[in-house]
Amino acid sequence: MSIGNTVSCAAAQDLVDICLELDILSTKTLSELGWDRSWSNSPDSRLPESVLISLWQEIDKHDKGRGLGLRIGQTINPNAKGLLASWVSQCSNLGEALEVFTNNLVLMNASENITVHRQDSLVSLTFNIGSKQQYPTIAIERSMSAVMAWAYSLTGNELTIEKAEFSFPEPDYAHQFKQIFGHSIRFNASSNRISIKAQALELPIVSSNSLVKGIIQSKASELLSDIQGTSSTQEKVKKRIEERIKSSEPVSTELISASLGMSRQTLYRKLKEESSDFKTLFDQIRKEEAAKQLDRGVSLSSLSLHLGFKETSGFYKAYKRWFGHSPKAVSRDQTKN
Template sequence: MQKYENTVSSASVLSLMESAATLSLISESDYTLDKQNFINTEGRSNEQILIDLWQFIDQTTPIKGYGLILGSYINPAFRGLLASLISQCETIKESLDNYIKHLDWVSSSEHWEMRSYDNLVELHFSIDPNKGYPDALIEKNLSSLVHWARKLSRQDVQLVAAQFTFAEPAYVDMYPDTFGGNISFSAPSNMITFNKDILERKVVSFNPYLKSLLESRLAETKKRYKEESNIKVINKESVENLILDLLPLKKANIDEVCHHLFVSRQTLYRHLQKENTSFKEILNQVRKRQSAKLLANTDISILEVSETLGYTEVSSFYTAFNKWYDLSVSQFRKQLIHSKV
């Protein structure tokens, strides 16, 4: 099975963003991401974008049990390839099998395992503990699975039991509506248990033709995708490299860098803050370093150096250079020439 390490489907970012705003968990103006970067159902995004969005919701929303609320909400406009595929399967079992089979396309950090015992089925869920997702993601995913099964079959789904690895929350009274009465916390694994006959229920939206088309499309998309082609790490080095590329184009600004990294200003700020730096500081360091290299080549005029560094006015370059080196540009070049003699 192909893995897509450190990436998620762009549709999953858009779905969480839109669902959280629709349910008033956050205001869209509070967390600014350009939706246009995530509307491609066949695209992928840096997983850290999704993690940051989950953490932002967790830290800012005043609504208790928001993971359960997200899980019970099925976005009618959700455009994910996998969500579309499971809606066209013949039975709940086929939907689950396809979901587990292709989950790596949604997120390589999430894992489901189905186990059968006599007349019971256990569905175990785990998430990479090192990624920083809140417990609400576990609530949302287990809850979502139950509500999807109800929607697909248009029948109630009663669980035999449910268990969670985290401690019992203060809003535990919200759990029975989705998970029934047999619920435990601080358990060895996240799991829901139900009767096996639920797997044989028919999916009311089953369409063999659409199912075949979506299976082919998803398989082709996964095969075509090359992770390294459009996913960049968000750190000081990646910002420096982008600035170097954008400087001659006079586009080395924070908005352009965020666009290339598919992140919001807030996300970029948080990542650079972890490295005790900022976009402005990195831009100045790159310009300072590059100015010395460019001025060492006396065949390049000062005006050309200024333009290569992205300055619209050469006077701005003179001022910045004097501040960096406590020398004028001409003095710096004279020193370089004398040192070569």
């Protein structure tokens, strides 16, 4: 899967939650758009970028000069952080946070890009989103507004904007831009850019924790490998199945394919291209987990539920097929020992 056609489920869910909170979209509208909240159950789940674009296009229909992009950007839910936002929150200062964020935006959306340029005492941030996609203007407004809101949330200090430029005509709600970006604003500019004093990058992050940052960074590196296609489809599927079994969540082709941002048919095809199939992978992981958990003395009934078997008898049959004997024999041996 190319990195340009999936986006973070967590980021999309955050957008949905804010729109519900601000009464911009209704649950009925979201249902009509095909939105499924279960997509965001896993922190590293992905969904097709087309779903996010449809969301933005629907929000744009409700905008009508209300400045919804700016309002959405200014609304932050600290409890709804995705992987990238969590990583940024553990950085030492705003400069490091900005570097991590801009270098790893692919974790959220590969179509979004922020270029940082430093000249003398000023730092400029230039925003671009989906030049070949159909994002409305309010999407870029949201991105620029959100950077301001997050900077305040992370440091407890409001950024002073030296200059703000926007590539679109001045809207009817221009006064809202002044409230967020100050009075040095220019519309119909060549790019979407904000400039701040370089010393602002030294502001400390109030939630900084180097140990937690290292853990999140390791997880992010794994996900980046997945997104950028350095992992095979088999490896991605096995990882998702293992995660769901570990957290006692149901496993199905529909759930796994959705978490990878592809249809069930596409998942079948990609696995077939690698001479594999979903049933075999699921069976293999169940077998490995069964052996591991029985060695730890887990009861047969608990293990059956843990592996997702509806009936204990189904687990017994599978175990005998895997190992050539009943799991009761292993359980009896452990009792003797």
